[in-house]
Amino acid sequence: MKASKLKIIIAILVVMFWNVGSKAQSSSKMHAEIKKINELHKPTYAKRDSLSFLYKICYEKIESSNDTVIKNQLKAKILEFDKITDANNKAELLNEFEFIKQYPSCPISLDILYAKITRREAADYVDNFVTLSNALSTDLKNSAKGLDLTKMVQNFKSSTVGSKAPEFTVKEKSNKTINLSDYKGQKYVLLNFWISSYKTCLTDVSFLKEINEKYKDLNLQVLNISLDDDVEVWRKAIEKEKLEGLTNISSLINNSYLESLYFVTSIPQKVLIDKDGIIIARWRGAETENQKEIVKELNLLLNKTATMVIKMH
Numbered sequence: 001m002k003a004s005k006l007k008i009i010i011a012i013l014v015v016m017f018w019n020v021g022s023k024a025q026s027s028s029k030m031h032a033e034i035k036k037i038n039e040l041h042k043p044t045y046a047k048r049d050s051l052s053f054l055y056k057i058c059y060e061k062i063e064s065s066n067d068t069v070i071k072n073q074l075k076a077k078i079l080e081f082d083k084i085t086d087a088n089n090k091a092e093l094l095n096e097f098e099f100i101k102q103y104p105s106c107p108i109s110l111d112i113l114y115a116k117i118t119r120r121e122a123a124d125y126v127d128n129f130v131t132l133s134n135a136l137s138t139d140l141k142n143s144a145k146g147l148d149l150t151k152m153v154q155n156f157k158s159s160t161v162g163s164k165a166p167e168f169t170v171k172e173k174s175n176k177t178i179n180l181s182d183y184k185g186q187k188y189v190l191l192n193f194w195i196s197s198y199k200t201c202l203t204d205v206s207f208l209k210e211i212n213e214k215y216k217d218l219n220l221q222v223l224n225i226s227l228d229d230d231v232e233v234w235r236k237a238i239e240k241e242k243l244e245g246l247t248n249i250s251s252l253i254n255n256s257y258l259e260s261l262y263f264v265t266s267i268p269q270k271v272l273i274d275k276d277g278i279i280i281a282r283w284r285g286a287e288t289e290n291q292k293e294i295v296k297e298l299n300l301l302l303n304k305t306a307t308m309v310i311k312m313h
Contacts, residue, residue, distance in 0.1 A: 044092035118265035196237030204286035
């Protein structure tokens, strides 16, 4: 065999063995990273399992009981569990941040940021998401998911409390054009993101109508933004729920960009913007506590005595 051919064969074998060794090393590294994240999750997952069991018991008792007092006590207990759950989720997120700092090239790090940025607890950690997403390896950042994450982080950061509210121009139900800047210097703006087929959104409707009625003459503009994927369903819901007194906007008709612009990842969700165009508060969900906070905030801003009755759902 000629020396030149022998060199080629040897070179091929070296490459083959190097690839096998590299894959084995990569697999071993991934296994170690998975083991690390699983260890980090053990305490928070254990608490989550316990809470799930307690939630189940409470909801079963609520369903089986006819005693209003007992039902309200159980609902109060569920609110306590919600606070514990939020604290546990935050603890889990902080653990995951530490993992991402150690393993910025690990695909798990990208998956965590991508999944957790939409969670309720993420709202308190905007800077962490910005820093950690920027610190990811070039390969991860340039992947399809990485590019999506970059855009999500940008929208997340630009729509948080204290940020200048992203400008928009939309058509409302009667086809009138609305610009957010139209209200600057004149009114506070409350954006309400909802879907007419969601029960939690519908329970929130009477509260929203009352908010509009009480404060519309006190420099508050409510923009009711539907994320329905069927325009006719949206129109019928406005009629059925008697929402004609609100300024109703279909995200679908307006090319469905408002929810991305304001990083709305759950509904119902409300965003309060002051007269200077700055986001001053956000609320997720239709909980009674949220409604109380909204009334308190509006009363302070608009100098109105609280006369609204907040109903338990």
